[in-house]
Amino acid sequence: xxxxxxxxxxxxxxxxxxxxxxxxxxxxxxxxxxxxxxxxxxxxxxxxxxxxxxxxxxxxxxxxxxxxxxxxxxxxxxxxxxxxxxxxxxxxxxxxxxxxxxxxxxxxxxxxxxxxxxxxxxxxxxxxxxxxxxxxxxxxxxxxxxxxxxxxxxxxxxxxxxxxxxxxxxxxxxxxxxxxxxxxxxxxxxxxxxxxxxxxxxxxxxxxxxxxxxxxxxxxxxxxxxxxxxxxxxxxxxxxxxxxxxxxxxxxxxxxxxxxxxxxxxxxxxxxxxxxxxxxxxxxxxxxxxxxxxxxxxxxxxxxxxxxxxxxxxxxxxxxxxxxxxxxxxxxxxxxxxxxxxxxxxxxxxxxxxxxxxxxxxxxxxxxxxxxxxxxxxxxxxxxxxxxxxxxxxxxxxxxxxxxxxxxxxxxxxxxxxxxxxxxxxxxxxxxxxxxxxxxxxxxxxxxxxxxxxxxxxxxxx
Numbered sequence: 135x136x137x138x139x140x141x142x143x144x145x146x147x148x149x150x151x152x153x154x155x156x157x158x159x160x161x162x163x164x165x166x167x168x169x170x171x172x173x174x175x176x177x178x179x180x181x182x183x184x185x186x187x188x189x190x191x192x193x194x195x196x197x198x199x200x201x202x203x204x205x206x207x208x209x210x211x212x213x214x215x216x217x218x219x220x221x222x223x224x225x226x227x228x229x230x231x232x233x234x235x236x237x238x239x240x241x242x243x244x245x246x247x248x249x250x251x252x253x254x255x256x257x258x259x260x261x262x263x264x265x266x267x268x269x270x271x272x273x274x275x276x277x278x279x280x281x282x283x284x285x286x287x288x289x290x291x292x293x294x295x296x297x298x299x300x301x302x303x304x305x306x307x308x309x310x311x312x313x314x315x316x317x318x319x320x321x322x323x324x325x326x327x328x329x330x331x332x333x334x335x336x337x338x339x340x341x342x343x344x345x346x347x348x349x350x351x352x353x354x355x356x357x358x359x360x361x362x363x364x365x366x367x368x369x370x371x372x373x374x375x376x377x378x379x380x381x382x383x384x385x386x387x388x389x390x391x392x393x394x395x396x397x398x399x400x401x402x403x404x405x406x407x408x409x410x411x412x413x414x415x416x417x418x419x420x421x422x423x424x425x426x427x428x429x430x431x432x433x434x435x436x437x438x439x440x441x442x443x444x445x446x447x448x449x450x451x452x453x454x455x456x457x458x459x460x461x462x463x464x465x466x467x468x469x470x471x472x473x474x475x476x477x478x479x480x481x482x483x484x485x486x487x488x489x490x491x492x493x494x495x496x497x498x499x500x501x502x503x504x505x506x507x508x509x510x511x512x513x514x515x516x517x518x519x520x521x522x523x524x525x526x527x528x529x530x531x532x533x534x535x536x537x538x539x540x541x542x543x544x545x546x547x548x549x550x551x552x553x554x555x556x557x558x559x560x561x562x563x564x565x566x567x568x569x570x571x572x573x574x575x576x577x578x579x580x581x582x583x584x585x586x587x588x589x590x591x592x593x594x595x596x
Contacts, residue, residue: 178206183213187261192228194268195235204269209262210276210315229253232264239267239299249285258317263289267299272306276313281325290334309338314346326350326409329391336372336394345378350409351386367394369426376400376433381441383412387419393426399466400433405440405454415442417458417476428464435471439504439592455481460493467495468531471502474514474539490517491524499531506539508569515576522579534586535576541569541591563593 176194181187194201233250240246252260262277263285279286293300312335316325326348335344372394379388383406392398401424405415415437424431442454457479461467477493478486494501506514514537521529542563573589580587 174203176200176203178208179204180208180211181262181265182209182211184256184258184261187265188225188228188232191232191235191261191265191268194265195231201268202271204272206274207265207269207272208274208276209278210313212258212278212317214258214318236264239264241298252285257285259283259285262286266290266293267303267305270303270305271308273308274311275306275309276315278315278317279325279327280317287331290331294334294337306338308340309335310340311343312341312345316347324348328352329388332391333367336367336374336391339373341372341374343376343378344374345376345380346382347380348406348409349379349382349384349388350411351382351384351388352411366390369393370396372396374398375430378402380404381406381408383407383409384420385413385416387416387421387423389419389423392423395427397430398424398427399430401427401431402433402435402471403437404435405437405442407443408441415440415454415456417453417456421459424464430466431464432466433469434461434464434467435469435502436476437473437504438471440473457481460488461495461498462493464495465497467497468499470494470498470500471504473505474503474510475505477503478514478517480510480513485513486517489520491520491528494521494529496528497531498529500534500536501532502536502538504538506537506541508539508541508566508572511537511539511541511569511572515573518576519579522583522585525583525585532585534588535580536588536590537573538590538592541565541589542593563591565589565591565594 179190181190194204232253236249236253237246240249249260249264253264258278259280266289277286292298293304293306296304299305314327314332318324327346327350329349329351332344332346332349335341367390370393374395375397376399377388377391377395378400379402381404382388384403388403392401403420406412407414417436420436424434436458455475458472458476461470475481478490479488480486503514518535521532525532543566569589573587577587
């Protein structure tokens with residue numbers, strides 16, 4: 135087959151094929167297409183089990199140009215796979231070359247022997263860790279961790295320290311975006327991360343966006359203990375500008391992670407009390423942590439649809455309704471998502487001690503308020519109308535308001551205000567007509583000001 139088009143033009147055409155299967159089919163058209171588009175196929179890889187990872191490793195080990203082509207690598211749809219105790223002769227040859235690679239990057243003979251055994255047994259993280267030193271031009275990584283692991287932590291720590299195999303050929307230096315999640319487990323509780331496990335990503339020179347599920351920040355060390363140097367990041371040392379933490383628990387306000395960012399632009403945090411070592415949500419701790427980002431932070435989602443329980447392992451959960459503090463000094467903040475009791479100081483009183491107009495930054499464009507109840511809706515509407523009254527002089531950038539709360543009919547609604555996460559709430563419910571009546575003056579004021587207003591209940595919206 136001959137096409138009177140240059141390779142550069144054909145490659146440009148291939149770039150427009152977004153479906154991976156279409157790109158894969160190209161390499162079977164003819165020899166020219168195979169040689170030309172093979173690297174394009176390896177640009178984005180999704181590995182779902184050990185068998186796929188074995189084939190992928192074999193290919194990039196024998197053709198380093200394919201390893202250099204990888205830009206995105208996804209493990210997040212990982213599936214359990216049996217061991218390789220019974221394999222064919224051709225697969226055995228493949229395993230021999232992979233074992234040789236494991237031997238090359240091991241720091242000791244004992245480490246190599248253990249790696250060889252775990253590869254044969256189908257230990258997922260042993261296979262995943264074997265890939266990371268090879269993909270030097272990787273931009274995006276979606277990584278999954280088992281509940282107990284050693285290989286991934288060890289490999290990432292060696293990346294941060296520049297130890298073998300990263301002393302000669304640094305890896306992940308081009309990595310810009312990382313997402314961490316956990317492998318499905320038959321156990322009742324899923325895995326979690328401690329901050330020291332994610333620190334290596336914050337040290338990579340090109341990293342800009344980081345997200346992780348279930349990061350658990352334990353309390354400060356005891357008086358007779360100390361925090362190891364490997365568990366501390368230097369302030370302002372990271373170029374990460376976006377952090378997203380879901381189903382997490384930050385007893386210290388994720389202080390070290392946040393402080394390490396030289397110019398944090400987006401911070402999204404979802405609290406969860408469901409972890410074994412969980413402590414109650416402490417908004418003021420996050421206020422202190424984010425204080426250094428007042429001039430750069432543009433997006434703040436504080437506890438979006440979080441999970442709060444009446445009691446945690448540390449006792450009665452009383453801090454979840456704590457006031458976060460004034461946002462007025464966050465001069466770049468545009469997008470705010472926050473619980474009502476953290477936005478306004480109303481924990482023990484019907485009216486806030488500080489009015490909303492003195493709390494919001496002048497830069498605000500979108501305000502999403504969670505956790506409102508029917509008995510506090512009237513107060514919130516009065517506060518929001520005060521904001522609208524000053525829209526011309528102070529809040530001219532405001533374009534959208536969202537109010538989320540417990541507005542549906544529910545005879546056994548928990549009077550304490552504790553709410554399951556959006557993932558577990560459900561049923562056929564509707565917002566009470568009375569709620570719409572209370573909100574009508576605000577709706578009319580927003581319509582006149584050209585501001586979008588949305589009233590929602592998470593149980594109704596599912």
